[in-house]
Amino acid sequence: MTKSTMKPNRRAILTGGAVAGLATAASAFPSPAVADGVRKWRMLTSWPKNSPGPGQTAERLAKRINDASGGKIAVKVYGAGEVVSGFEVFDAVSGGTAEMAHTAAVYWTGKTAAAAYFTTVPFGLTSREHMAWIYHGGGQDLWDRLYEPFGVKPFMAGNTGMQMGGWFKKPIRSVDDLQGLKVRIVGFGGDIYRRMGAAPVSLPASDIFTSLASGAVDGAEFLGPWIDEAFGFYKAAPYYVWPGFNKPNGTGECLIGKSLFDELPADLKQVVTDACMAEHAFALAEADWKNADALDRLVRDRGVELMALPQDVVARARTEAGTVMQEALDGAHLGPEILASYDEAQRKARRWAEVGTAAYQTMRGA
Helix, strand or coil, rough: CCCCCCCCHHHHHHHCCCHHHHHHHHHHHCCCCCCCCEEEEEEEEECCCCCCHHHHHHHHHHHHHHHHHCCCCEEECCCCCCCCCCHHHHHHHHHCCCCEECCHHHCCCCCCCHHHHCCCCCCCCCCCHHHHHHHHHHHHHHHHHHHHHCCCCCCCCEEECCCCEECCCCCCCCCCHHHHCCCCCCHHHHHHHHHHCCEEEEECCHHHHHHHHCCCCCECCCCHHHHHHHHHHHHHHCCECCCCCCCCCEEEEEHHHHHHHHCCCCCHHHHHHHHHHHHHHHHHHHHHHHHHHHHHHHHHHHCCCCEEEEEHHHHHHHHHHHHHHHHHCCCCCHHHHHHHHHHHHHHHHHHHHHHHHHHHHHHHHH
């Protein structure tokens, strides 16, 4: 994992291919008109347009803002690749090519390692626990400070819930079966898999299926049963492993140019904030409901074989996780502060779960 490359000049992050890509996009993508009090905002996303889960969340979020603002903010959604690639949307908002984006913070660990904590980290907080940390445990303030040098304001806005361990062409029965496997994976999980002998590969969502089908990768993790089924991963890799130790949560983020957000009147700031909160809650409930149906369907109708990750894989991953995350955050901007806050949130969540949710699920029979 690379250390933070955060710099006070937000345009300094636009390097290499991103510069050319964003320059081209900007020339063909003129600044939005502001007429009769209507702000025309462009939302770039990291997802194929209107795809199940995050793609639909982006569309609903845009509609919530449009409707609740009474048309004072008009948001138009662009899918990954329509303006820039899914992995360039942060730079586009930071550099002023677009007003906002819908994406996931875990994609930006190459810019600042601590970003992963605002989506999910291995063996970390669950979706509800993560919401509690962001809304009530100081997480939002840390997130704001982390992105401030880039000129970007983040919000939680959508959640795909608990994730699965991924799709594999061959069964995984021990750590030995991971040796040399090319696995699409994002976040700290990539370094964990590397330490276990696999070869992590970073791919945007739109490229996962073709890479699985062609054999460019041997396995891939993305989200949960509902969205994974819609992307057709089962057609290329029949073994679906659980649990998803790498991503116990699926927080999506809405990014808005900070100066743009700061300039909004108070009522429109509240519209944007409330729209993000409403979509986050709605999307999480949607994921829980649809994942249950899709899991049954994958096994019953799609010929998918569910496989629990072997205990030696889980134990090794747990051992490696602490080292990976500590090394990634050493010297990173706000790294120690974010880690301390997150660990405290996890301590509180674990203690409450012992007598609350976890205890009840055990008593109920899960």
